Amino acid sequence: MKENMRDILIQTMFESLYHEGYNASNLIDLLKKAGTSKGGMYHYFGSKKELAIEAMRVVGENFIDRFWGGYFERYEDPLAALSELFRALPKATIIGDCPFDFKYGCPLNQMIQEMSALDEDFKTLLELLMDRWIALISKDLKSAQDSGQMGTSFDPDSVARFIVSSIEGTLTLMKVKQDIRIYEENMALLVRTLSVLSFKD
Amino acid sequence: MKENMRDILIQTMFESLYHEGYNASNLIDLLKKAGTSKGGMYHYFGSKKELAIEAMRVVGENFIDRFWGGYFERYEDPLAALSELFRALPKATIIGDCPFDFKYGCPLNQMIQEMSALDEDFKTLLELLMDRWIALISKDLKSAQDSGQMGTSFDPDSVARFIVSSIEGTLTLMKVKQDIRIYEENMALLVRTLSVLSFKD
DNA sequence: TTCTATACAGACTAAATAGTCTGTTTTGAG
DNA sequence: CTCAAAACAGACTATTTAGTCTGTATAGAA
Numbered sequence: 001m002k003e004n005m006r007d008i009l010i011q012t013m014f015e016s017l018y019h020e021g022y023n024a025s026n027l028i029d030l031l032k033k034a035g036t037s038k039g040g041m042y043h044y045f046g047s048k049k050e051l052a053i054e055a056m057r058v059v060g061e062n063f064i065d066r067f068w069g070g071y072f073e074r075y076e077d078p079l080a081a082l083s084e085l086f087r088a089l090p091k092a093t094i095i096g097d098c099p100f101d102f103k104y105g106c107p108l109n110q111m112i113q114e115m116s117a118l119d120e121d122f123k124t125l126l127e128l129l130m131d132r133w134i135a136l137i138s139k140d141l142k143s144a145q146d147s148g149q150m151g152t153s154f155d156p157d158s159v160a161r162f163i164v165s166s167i168e169g170t171l172t173l174m175k176v177k178q179d180i181r182i183y184e185e186n187m188a189l190l191v192r193t194l195s196v197l198s199f200k201d
Numbered sequence: 202m203k204e205n206m207r208d209i210l211i212q213t214m215f216e217s218l219y220h221e222g223y224n225a226s227n228l229i230d231l232l233k234k235a236g237t238s239k240g241g242m243y244h245y246f247g248s249k250k251e252l253a254i255e256a257m258r259v260v261g262e263n264f265i266d267r268f269w270g271g272y273f274e275r276y277e278d279p280l281a282a283l284s285e286l287f288r289a290l291p292k293a294t295i296i297g298d299c300p301f302d303f304k305y306g307c308p309l310n311q312m313i314q315e316m317s318a319l320d321e322d323f324k325t326l327l328e329l330l331m332d333r334w335i336a337l338i339s340k341d342l343k344s345a346q347d348s349g350q351m352g353t354s355f356d357p358d359s360v361a362r363f364i365v366s367s368i369e370g371t372l373t374l375m376k377v378k379q380d381i382r383i384y385e386e387n388m389a390l391l392v393r394t395l396s397v398l399s400f401k402d
Numbered sequence: 403t404t405c406t407a408t409a410c411a412g413a414c415t416a417a418a419t420a421g422t423c424t425g426t427t428t429t430g431a432g
Numbered sequence: 433c434t435c436a437a438a439a440c441a442g443a444c445t446a447t448t449t450a451g452t453c454t455g456t457a458t459a460g461a462a
Contacts, residue, residue: 021315023224037441112377113314114222127377162390169370176313176328189363193394238411
């Protein structure tokens with residue numbers, strides 16, 4: 001029942017990274033929110049950066065695997081599965097009580113833009129997370145091809161990257177426009193696109 | 202012939218924002234690069250933020266208008282125009298000698314992710330720039346519809362947002378993967394998508 | 403040439419903040 | 433209960449950095 005302070009710190013840091021970014025995140029405020037102190041944090045982590053990277057890794061892997069893993073299996077039609085997934089995404093929550101609020105966009109995109117050019121360790125992790133995400137989608141597309149539910153005229157990896165790019169860009173626009181209809185419209189266009197790419201020519 | 206120090210400061214700040222982001226940008230380093238001093242900068246601008254916003258505004262408007270304005274008029278076929286545009290984009294340069302290097306992604310996306318949730322003034326500007334960009338594409342799509350070069354079964358604004366989202370997301374992936382082929386593949390898929398959306402059903 | 407406003411130069415200030423270090427409390431094994 | 437190791441608490445340090453302020457050079461008008 002008792003929550004581990006290490007986990008609380010990870011959770012709190014993730015929220016802070018998601019809402020304010022890395023450089024604008026203030027350790028003292030963060031420790032206050034987590035209900036601990038400098039000593040508490042530096043007991044578990046060697047630095048702010050170490051905690052931040054661990055937070056992105058743990059929460060990122062968890063969310064990607066739970067949300068994007070094997071969703072095609074839960075539906076008859078792959079495209080219906082994607083549609084349902086896109087409908088569910090805005091309502092998703094990440095680990096515990098940290099809401100995945102669309103108004104803050106995508107935490108991965110946030111960190112990629114701010115940190116990947118500044119720090120090699122961040123970049124390595126973020127690339128791994130993106131690859132993991134893309135690979136999960138690609139795997140499902142591939143098995144849909146193998147089972148004959150989708151055509152074979154497209155490369156699963158390429159289309160998986162296209163899907164992820166489209167989502168990321170849409171969330172960027174969402175973040176600055178604050179209008180959920182943009183997301184719904186774009187995802188509808190994306191599904192329409194995929195239906196054509198998958199079954200025709 | 203003699204360059205204005207105000208313009209040099211704008212140029213230098215833009216480069217710094219693009220490469221390091223706002224919070225990681227250091228004024229003293231920036232002034233050294235620009236070849237001036239504190240007094241020089243605060244003579245023209247009231248604060249770091251004021252210079253940063255002016256830099257994004259000037260360079261952003263300039264690039265959007267010059268690069269994305271009326272490109273359909275320069276080609277017979279709208280889709281060929283888009284293909285050509287996507288081919289030209291990685292080679293584009295922004296004002297003077299600041300290279301629009303793909304490895305740093307898109308400066309608009311960079312600032313949206315880092316600043317739009319932290320500062321209302323940044324957010325307002327960034328939204329204006331995105332709207333300006335989308336409106337230019339939408340206008341060209343609309344006139345292609347009017348002239349009969351494209352079908353009328355799609356909404357120009359929606360598709361313009363979809364195009365911009367796709368580009369932004371692709372540049373995010375580019376930034377973390379550092380592979381130009383991802384861009385080329387995604388843009389090829391995007392053009393293929395648009396050709397279907399524009400002419401069929 | 404003189405004079406004044408613009409355009410700088412750079413030392414200094416003040417605040418924010420990551421990281422250190424010393425000490426105290428809690429916990430669980432023996 | 434004892435005691436040692438883990439889990440904190442929080443004052444302190446050191447550094448970074450935006451912004452200020454005083455002073456100087458330069459350019460153009462009269």
